[in-house]
Amino acid sequence: MTPCLPDGPQARPEVESLHAYSAPLEGRRGLLRLDFNENTVGPSPKVVEAIRAIPADHYAIYPEYDGLREVVVASLGGMGLNPAHIGLFNGVDAALHALFHAYGAPGDRLLTTSPTFGYYSPCARMQGMAIEAIPYRGGDFAFPLEQIRAALNDPGGAGEPSGNWQPPRILLLCNPNNPTGTRLAPERILELAAAAPRTLVVVDELYEAFTGDSVLPPLLNLGAADAFSAHPNLLVLRSLAKTAGLAGLRIGFAIGAPALVDRISRVTGPYDINSFAVVAARAALADQAYVDGYVAEVLSARSWLLERLRAAGVRHHAAGGNYLLIWPSRPEAAVEAELRQAGILVRSMEGKPLIDGSLRVSLGTREQMARFWEAYQAIETSRISASP
Ligand SMILES: Cc1ncc(COP(=O)(O)O)c(C=O)c1O
DSSP, X not given: OOOOOTTOOOOOHHXXXXXXXXXXXXXXXXXXXXXXXXXXXXXXHHHHHHXXXXXXXXXXXXXXXXXXXXHHHHHHTOTTOOGGGEEEESSHHHHHHHHHHHHOOTTOEEEEEESOOTTHHHHHHHTTOEEEEEEOBTTTTBOOHHHHHHHHSOTTOSSSOOTTOXXXXXXXXXXXXXXXXXXXXXXXXXXXXXXXTTSXXXXXXXXXXXXXXXXXXXXXXXXXXXXXXXXXXXXXXXXXXXXXXXXXXXXXXXXEOHHHHHHHHTTSOTTOSOHHHHHHHHHHHTOHHHHHHHHHHHHHHHHHHHHHHHHHTOOEEOOSSSEEEEXXXXXXXXXXXXXXXXXXXXXXXXXXXXXXXXXXXXXXXXXXXXXXXXXXXXXXXXXXXXXX
16 A cells, blocks of 8 residues: 655656745735836726626636637737637736647757746746756847857757757747847747747747837738748747736737647646636727827836936846836845835846846836836935945
8 A cells, every 4th residue: 555645645756846936926906016017007997897797697607718819810910810820828827838738848948048037947847848048148138149049950060950969849038038128030030930940939929019029020911821831830929917907817828820829728728718807808909009008108107217217327227128127236135125115016136147136127107107216216315325
């Protein structure tokens, strides 16, 4: 008889060596949340109306997804896309989890950049994959294109693979990158995908609406009946969390060749996306003007804050996305804590390669950034006047 283990049966070895992915998500309501790159004002009133209109008896029915893929296709411009190109997920995090589950086997390699979004690496590790994370380059965190190209190629020689060398199973590019904001031109991404046909090339475009460079327009502009026919190994991730203000409802999309989307969708449950998220997504996608207005407000607040940072001589780095990095004059964790006392949340990048010492500050409205800037200056000034 198998002995009874005090802490229950062991999980897979890969899981035994993991820690649960956790983020400081509790106790944030009521504060100015510049810590998770969320929409800082909430969704379109039409989303709120649509959710309120759900009859209570519908809560008892499993969700229906018919028509949502069509709405996503229409919102992306339609040309060369059909509903089979769209995978629906419980947030982009769930799409990431699914694609690693479908593609990553023990010993396979994930090729990505560093520092980047924190959930890629646990997804790879839970599959037993090896991670090759290539650092961004120089003071402006430029994309390491040559190194990524080289890592996709057999070091043994040009042409056919030689010996035991296997290409990376997955190449994951966050574009623009969270947290450095680094942008990579879509043409370069399409070249990388074409040069690595055996690698699943995933482009996480969560922040493309805020100063970004999506691969979709060049694909759709080709005018092909299937926008992904020349790139069957390319998958694009989009979410309604950050732009449309639906982070709490959880809905994201994976867009790619139908065969790819089908494989990834095989490893999800049948009802992973709940009915509220479906209703909210339809209403949000029908109100693009609201999202456009929010993005314009964020971009104007970004210019406003950048002017002040430059004038005050504060070290900072801003590229793509609705966030920027600021290096305070003393340990970032202490400044983060003082801002929290002032009711403002930002994210310390302590311990992250290349950007240790910085704070990531999400961008909201002009008024919110003015509130942040006032508090930040007060904290920095009080420290200067308090020093001997
Ligand atoms: C780069 C990136 N990808 C994916 C996600 C997760 O997106 P979602 O809320 O749709 O799961 C985040 C959230 O912060 C992110 O920054």
